[in-house]
Amino acid sequence: MNVRILLVAVLALGACTDDTGILIEVHGEQIEAQVVRLETMVIVDEGAGVPDGAAWGAAERVDATVEGLDLRTEPYTVMLRPDGAGNDATVWVAAMGYDGQGVLVAFGQLDAPISFTSDLVKRVAIHLHPATENAAGCVVKDGQVLVRNTDDCDGDQAPYTEDCNDLDPEIVADLDGDSAVCWDDCDPGNGEIFPGQIEACNGHDDDCDPATAPPPLLCVDVIREAKQIISCGIGQRVCADDVPGTEDYGACVTSPVDPVANAETCDRWASCLESGEPDCLIDAEVHCKLGVADVGVGCLPAIGRLGDLTAADACNWTLLGGTLQGGWELGLRPRGTTSTLTSFVDVCDAELVVTSMPESRDPQVFLLASDDGLVTTMFSVLIDPEATGCSADQESELECSVVGP
Secondary structure: OOHHHOEEEEOOOOOOOOOOEEEEEEEOOOOOOOOOEEEEEEEEOOOOOOOOHHHHHOOEEEEEEOOOOOOOOOOEEEEEEOOOOOOOOEEEEEEEEEOOOOOEEEEEEOOOOEEOEOOEEEEEEEEOEEOEEOOOOOEEEOOEEEEOOOOOOOOOOOOOOOOOOOOOOOOOOOOOOOOOOOOOOOOOOOOOOOOOOOOOOOOOOOOOOOOOOOOOEEEEEEEEEOOEEEEEEEEEEOEOOOOOOOOOEOOOEEEEOOOOOOHHHHHHHHHHHHHOOHHHHOOEEEEEEEEEOOOOOEOOOEEEEHHHHOOOOOOOEEEEOOOEEOOEEEEEEEOOOOOOOEOEEOOOOEEEEEEEOOOOOOOEEEEEEEEOOOOEEEEEEEEEEEEOOOOOOOOEEOEEEEEEO
């Protein structure tokens, strides 16, 4: 709605009680300077909330000379009438005061919008507070821009929508060099924290998204006496840094692996643990996104082609830990078939299929092994449910990519 359809009229202290309007009393008891000119500003309320500096900068203004009137002891009155706006219109009102040299010395505004009521004159007060106008024409009080007449109040060539401090030309959009501008960067002084950063278990919100958590880590638990494997298991460690004062992953929660059928793999894990170099547990790290519908239900079955994970001829795929792990149901089958899901397929072109997942929709780590006849390759696969607005009653694709060796 255009504010020009409101008529602003200067009145004496009296007002007709059978009229429709809003009588604004402008008080200046908190300012020391003598105000000789006032600018009254009006914004029609359209549900956007308290007007910001840019809104006041674009507001309709009406000048009035108040020379000879001491606002510190006697208010100045302004009448607003709904000329063409409708008797139920609601407005925000503010005022700025200038001294005899034309220097801005005061600003004040209504704390809430006020509406017109037919055949009623409402009386409200605006109390002016000391304020200044900088070289760019922005009205400032206590380090805040009250009225913005430009998108660059400090002249540093960075618009205020990207400038972390638009009143300091030494501070621009990206303080820490992480390419995230201030309003998107939850920690503008730390170049390691920005939207899109990979979450780590360090007690910080690395990606500026409180809804995301550091991904779980693959872990194994192997007991070997002499050269014999007594027990073998795989699982994950979940980051506990949402607990105050905690910046570490929790204990390894495992599912058993048959130490006889997987003797070579379990022996490899035991050697990794004994060497203190757990990175040798896997050969590649894979992240997969599983679509979740708007109703919070997974779009299942979710299918991922395993051939996309490696350029080599990987065959004889194994899902270690079985088809039931941590509340998830998943398995392997030859690509493009409807065969029963198992934990092993002796083909090269295979696919991983998820048919059920826990209601918590927490990410889960699984382990895949492939054998090309000479070398066994181990893949840590993180499946992370993500809201995508997909259809819950249709199958979806596991969007997988190799993120590290």
